[in-house]
Amino acid sequence: MAQTSAEDLKITPLFDQHVAAGGRMVPFGGYNLPVQYPSGIMTEHKWTREQAGLFDVSHMGPSFLALTQPSGDAEADHAAIAAIIEPLISGDIAALKPGQIRYTLLLNETGGVIDDLMVARTTTPGTLYIVVNAGTKEGDFARIAAAAGDKAKLTRADDGALLALQGPEAVGVLSAMIPGVVELGFMQFGTFEWSGETLTIARAGYTGEDGFEILSSAATAPTLWAALLSDPRVKPVGLGARDSLRLEAGLPLYGHDLNETTSPIEADLGFAVSKRRREAADFPGASRILAERENGPARKRVGLIVEGAPAREGAEILDEAGAVIGVVTSGGFAPSLGKAIALGFVPPTHTAIGTKLAVSVRGRAQSAEVVATPFVPHRYFRKSS
Amino acid sequence: MTTKFTPDHEYIRVEGATGVVGITNYAQEALGDIVFVELPSVGKVLKKGDEAAVVESVKAASEIYAPVSGTVTEINEALSGEPGLVNQDPTAGGWIYKIAIADAGELDGLLDDAGYADLTK
Numbered sequence: 001m002a003q004t005s006a007e008d009l010k011i012t013p014l015f016d017q018h019v020a021a022g023g024r025m026v027p028f029g030g031y032n033l034p035v036q037y038p039s040g041i042m043t044e045h046k047w048t049r050e051q052a053g054l055f056d057v058s059h060m061g062p063s064f065l066a067l068t069q070p071s072g073d074a075e076a077d078h079a080a081i082a083a084i085i086e087p088l089i090s091g092d093i094a095a096l097k098p099g100q101i102r103y104t105l106l107l108n109e110t111g112g113v114i115d116d117l118m119v120a121r122t123t124t125p126g127t128l129y130i131v132v133n134a135g136t137k138e139g140d141f142a143r144i145a146a147a148a149g150d151k152a153k154l155t156r157a158d159d160g161a162l163l164a165l166q167g168p169e170a171v172g173v174l175s176a177m178i179p180g181v182v183e184l185g186f187m188q189f190g191t192f193e194w195s196g197e198t199l200t201i202a203r204a205g206y207t208g209e210d211g212f213e214i215l216s217s218a219a220t221a222p223t224l225w226a227a228l229l230s231d232p233r234v235k236p237v238g239l240g241a242r243d244s245l246r247l248e249a250g251l252p253l254y255g256h257d258l259n260e261t262t263s264p265i266e267a268d269l270g271f272a273v274s275k276r277r278r279e280a281a282d283f284p285g286a287s288r289i290l291a292e293r294e295n296g297p298a299r300k301r302v303g304l305i306v307e308g309a310p311a312r313e314g315a316e317i318l319d320e321a322g323a324v325i326g327v328v329t330s331g332g333f334a335p336s337l338g339k340a341i342a343l344g345f346v347p348p349t350h351t352a353i354g355t356k357l358a359v360s361v362r363g364r365a366q367s368a369e370v371v372a373t374p375f376v377p378h379r380y381f382r383k384s385s
Numbered sequence: 386m387t388t389k390f391t392p393d394h395e396y397i398r399v400e401g402a403t404g405v406v407g408i409t410n411y412a413q414e415a416l417g418d419i420v421f422v423e424l425p426s427v428g429k430v431l432k433k434g435d436e437a438a439v440v441e442s443v444k445a446a447s448e449i450y451a452p453v454s455g456t457v458t459e460i461n462e463a464l465s466g467e468p469g470l471v472n473q474d475p476t477a478g479g480w481i482y483k484i485a486i487a488d489a490g491e492l493d494g495l496l497d498d499a500g501y502a503d504l505t506k
Contacts, residue, residue: 041443042418240417240444309421310441333420333443340421362423362439 012058013161013218017225021236029134031059034238041240045335048207048245049376052167053237054228061137062157062200062215065144067126074098077126084152085119085128088143090264090283092274093128096121101187101202105264105272106132106140111285111292112260113267115140116252118204120189126152129189129200131162131213133254161221166211166245168379169233174201174212177227181212185383195223203381206242208249208374210381247341248334250303250373256313257301257329257343265292266345268301268373299326299345303373304357306331306340308366311359317344318358318365325350328359336376342368388476389452389495392504396476397452397484399492406452407480408440408471411505416442419471422464425482429457433491438481440471453491455484 009032018025023034033056036044047053065085070077082094091104101120105113115136120129132140137158145154165174175182178192181201189202200215216224228234243253252258252267263285264273270293277283281290304317310333317326331342342359350357353372358365388398394412397404413419421441431437431451438449460482464470471479486492496504 035444036417040418042420045443244443309423309439310446312446333441335443 010059012056013221014056014058014225017222018056018236023236023238026239028239029059031134033059034236035240036238037236039235041238041244042335044235044237044241045244047235048167048209048237048241049336050168051233051235052165052169052173052211052231053207053241054225054234055164055166055237055242056161056225057164057213057242058158058161058221059134060158060162061132061134061140062160062162063130063132063141063144064122064155064157065128065130065148065152066124066155067152068150070126072125074125078121081126081128081152084148085130085144086277087282088147088284089117089119090273090277090289091119092276093119093121095274095276098123099188099190101129101189101204103187103272105269106143107264107284107289108260109284111263111288113254113258113262113264113269114143114260116254116258116269116272118202120202123190135255157215160215160217161224163214163216163221163224163228164205164211165214165228165234166205166207166209166237168210170209170211171381173228173231173233176231184212186210186380188383195220195227199224206249206251207245208251208376208378208380209245210379244332244335247330247332247343248336248374248376249378250343250375252301252343253330263289263292263297265289266297266299266301296348298347300348300351301329301343301345302351302370303375304328304331304342304344304359304368305371305375306342306359306366306368308340309361310340311342311361311366311368315342315344316360317346317368318360319350320356320358322358322365324360325357334375341375343373346370387492389492389497390501390504391450391452391495393450394505395449395452397492397495398476399486402486402489403458404453404455404484404486405480406437406449406482406484407475408449409501409505410475413472413475413479416440416447418443419468422468422471422481424460424462424464425457427457427460431455431457431484440468440481449481451484452495453484454487456487457482458485459483
């Protein structure tokens with residue numbers, strides 16, 4: 001097994017807390033992070049679905065993109081900064097209101113996904129808050145900085161800490177410390193004072209549950225981590241349960257379910273290609289993506305329930321006759337369902353809910369069925385506004 | 386009754402001409418929550434080192450190798466419904482299969498209690 005030596009790995013500002021809590025540290029995205037704590041993945045997963053799980057996601061890439069010379073006119077400055085980022089991505093950023101977050105895709109010229117990311121409009125005119133994935137952040141940041149030229153400056157915030165508090169009790173826990181967060185709806189964010197520091201808090205996450213992602217300085221992170229954990233509704237949760245939670249929520253994982261060959265339409269992320277952008281056809285790979293949207297893609301991402309042993313990434317998907325028609329891109333055991341689930345790509349002829357398929361696990365065909373995703377319903381807190 | 390161990394963290398408890406095979410407590414702790422066990426079929430003939438079973442945790446699949454050569458005589462069917470027995474009690478209720486030992490001499494090549502304790506300390 002390939003091993004990255006410990007010296008090559010970065011640590012997050014919460015490394016000592018993980019070790020003290022008995023976290024089993026593993027290399028992930030260039031960082032040394034806990035895959036689980038002593039209670040184990042199953043317990044951590046269920047706790048997050050029932051109470052609130054606290055995750056260290058400081059390996060991710062939070063950043064701010066700001067106009068170098070804002071005019072002070074909020075709308076004009078927002079239009080100017082949106083015009084810098086939009087040529088790289090699929091989303092309508094110009095239409096964002098202050099405090100609104102959009103899930104969007106960084107695309108290459110052939111319509112493949114370079115990364116999936118969050119872009120949000122801050123209340124500072126001409127400034128965006130952008131969070132990209134850990135494994136892709138160097139390339140993403142270089143790409144964004146190049147597009148910005150001297151018109152805007154990209155400031156990385158990945159030297160701080162990003163904490164995720166996820167689960168039905170997350171809002172109760174966080175609002176006891178910071179009452180203002182109850183005002184946020186799903187995919188909204190703001191800045192909040194806590195313990196002498198300004199925290200950037202987004203009501204978003206990667207578990208399918210209501211919850212928050214909190215950006216803090218490295219210095220404040222251990223105090224914030226401890227304060228959240230002092231609430232009996234909160235337990236620390238590692239990367240193992242983070243993966244099983246996002247899989248149940250049907251959320252793709254970059255580098256597994258998405259890569260530079262996958263188009264948004266194939267990945268069933270057509271919603272991330274905003275209407276205005278579609279009509280203008282002004283994003284990278286527009287010709288392929290719009291053609292696939294019109295005529296259908298060659299393959300499409302589906303959810304599968306698998307009988308028996310979990311089908312892992314790379315397992316072949318077979319049709320009823322036993323012919324190989326696709327591949328599993330993420331798969332594992334769903335603790336909330338007590339069965340194996342998977343995401344994978346198959347031809348559009350085999351994507352209807354209820355289609356009987358099979359997956360090949362250790363050379364044996366096991367029954368599988370196409371099901372709707374999310375596998376476990378999302379429970380986001382949406383505000384009607 | 387003797388129990389021997391492999392460097393891959395299988396144990397074999399020798400009961401006369403039969404060995405009871407499973408994974409050690411150390412192994413179950415390292416793997417975490419076991420969610421599926423793929424059992425061998427009764428009658429399967431195994432050579433020492435052959436893949437005999439697979440245990441799956443939430444994260445990954447791990448192969449279980451035959452500590453000695455022989456024929457599978459019995460499997461722990463309870464694991465089909467309750468794979469977590471491997472975590473709860475790996476050496477008793479969480480055993481995986483029984484094997485008719487073909488060559489008792491192969492046991493001598495395995496680790497004893499002290500040797501295994503040394504490996505995992």
